Amino acid sequence: MKKNIGVIWGDCSSPEIVREALRILNKIALKYDHEFVYTDIAMGGEAIDKYGEPLPEHELEKCLNSDSVLLGAIGGPKWEGMPGHLRPEKGLLKLRSKMKLYSNLRPAKIWPQLQDASPLKKSIVEKGIDFVIVRELIGGVYFGNHETNEVNGQLVAKDTMSYSEEEIYRIGRIGFETAMKRNKKLCMVDKANVLDTSRLWRKVMDELKKEYPEVMYSTMFVDNAAMQICKDPSQFDVIVTENMFGDILSDEASEITGSIGMIASSSLGKGSCGLYEPIHGSAPDIAGKNIVNPIACILSAAMMLRYSFDMADEADDIENAVSMALDQGYRTADIMTEGMKLVSTSEMGDAILKNI
Ligand code: IPM
Ligand code: MN
Numbered sequence: 001m002k003k004n005i006g007v008i009w010g011d012c013s014s015p016e017i018v019r020e021a022l023r024i025l026n027k028i029a030l031k032y033d034h035e036f037v038y039t040d041i042a043m044g045g046e047a048i049d050k051y052g053e054p055l056p057e058h059e060l061e062k063c064l065n066s067d068s069v070l071l072g073a074i075g076g077p078k079w080e081g082m083p084g085h086l087r088p089e090k091g092l093l094k095l096r097s098k099m100k101l102y103s104n105l106r107p108a109k110i111w112p113q114l115q116d117a118s119p120l121k122k123s124i125v126e127k128g129i130d131f132v133i134v135r136e137l138i139g140g141v142y143f144g145n146h147e148t149n150e151v152n153g154q155l156v157a158k159d160t161m162s163y164s165e166e167e168i169y170r171i172g173r174i175g176f177e178t179a180m181k182r183n184k185k186l187c188m189v190d191k192a193n194v195l196d197t198s199r200l201w202r203k204v205m206d207e208l209k210k211e212y213p214e215v216m217y218s219t220m221f222v223d224n225a226a227m228q229i230c231k232d233p234s235q236f237d238v239i240v241t242e243n244m245f246g247d248i249l250s251d252e253a254s255e256i257t258g259s260i261g262m263i264a265s266s267s268l269g270k271g272s273c274g275l276y277e278p279i280h281g282s283a284p285d286i287a288g289k290n291i292v293n294p295i296a297c298i299l300s301a302a303m304m305l306r307y308s309f310d311m312a313d314e315a316d317d318i319e320n321a322v323s324m325a326l327d328q329g330y331r332t333a334d335i336m337t338e339g340m341k342l343v344s345t346s347e348m349g350d351a352i353l354k355n356i
């Protein structure tokens with residue numbers, strides 16, 4: 001099968017992990033007789049440097065014309081002082097919005113080989129960690145009005161959060177559908193004791209749940225959810241939530257699995273063209289050292305094969321190869337524990353490649 005893949009190399013240490021993901025994809029193409037054609041796309045800091053803005057129209061066009069887009073991570077200290085519209089993150093938000101990627105899946109699953117790398121107590125980890133956060137990605141406070149005005153001699157900043165019923169329906173449905181494919185448990189996380197938007201989420205979800213009688217549906221306040229994720233993560237199967245709560249909880253969820261460097265994500269809208277990226281940032285502090293963990297990016301490539309290209313065997317192959325590399329004791333610094341083999345970014349890539 002021929003597929004056009006947009007590749008956003010990203011900033012700081014990101015190109016180091018994207019390189020490994022592409023080596024893996026090339027091996028998969030050979031083994032399964034596919035043709036992957038890559039188009040380099042500048043977005044984030046790289047695009048600011050090259051074109052003076054984080055996602056110029058011509059680069060956005062390339063994304064929209066791809067069968068799917070693979071992204072490393074963007075941003076870094078170099079661009080931190082920039083005004084809001086000229087920050088690398090703005091490019092990512094524009095991309096998500098223009099590609100209409102409302103549904104962001106962030107799995108939090110502990111690899112049995114990495115149980116010792118989790119910061120949680122053994123007794124908690126042993127109960128199992130295997131859930132998915134379904135994060136609404138193109139609404140809420142991220143996409144409301146942002147303004148700062150001077151009022152009575154001082155600056156006042158305002159960010160507006162809004163959700164329409166339709167926006168909630170479409171992501172709520174993804175939550176239920178995801179639960180149906182897993183263990184049929186869905187928890188909606190909100191702040192309905194304070195926010196109107198949350199109360200609307202509850203109303204819409206209460207309607208939707210009638211269509212999914214098999215799913216055990218519950219709700220939880222976000223502050224409690226943050227606590228429950230580290231107290232007893234085994235209680236969760238699927239969590240569905242709005243944009244910002246999902247952002248925050250997914251970092252927490254990833255860390256309890258051992259390392260944020262292990263977690264991939266998919267962002268999809270109506271069609272099959274998606275955006276696949278690790279949930280971690282561009283790790284500027286370790287850029288250029290060949291020590292960053294490439295696994296989240298490699299697993300993001302696997303997710304792309306599974307969800308956008310319908311290549312389940314190929315995706316399984318990559319995931320098994322990662323698991324085998326962990327079995328063989330290979331560890332990048334972030335997941336290193338006693339007695340294991342400390343390897344660089346490219347050596348981890350080599351180890352995974354060999355297992356395909
Ligand atoms: C993420 C990131 C982004 C977000 C930033 C870079 C805008 O933290 O993908 O989780 O907040 O969505
Ligand atoms: Mn985040």
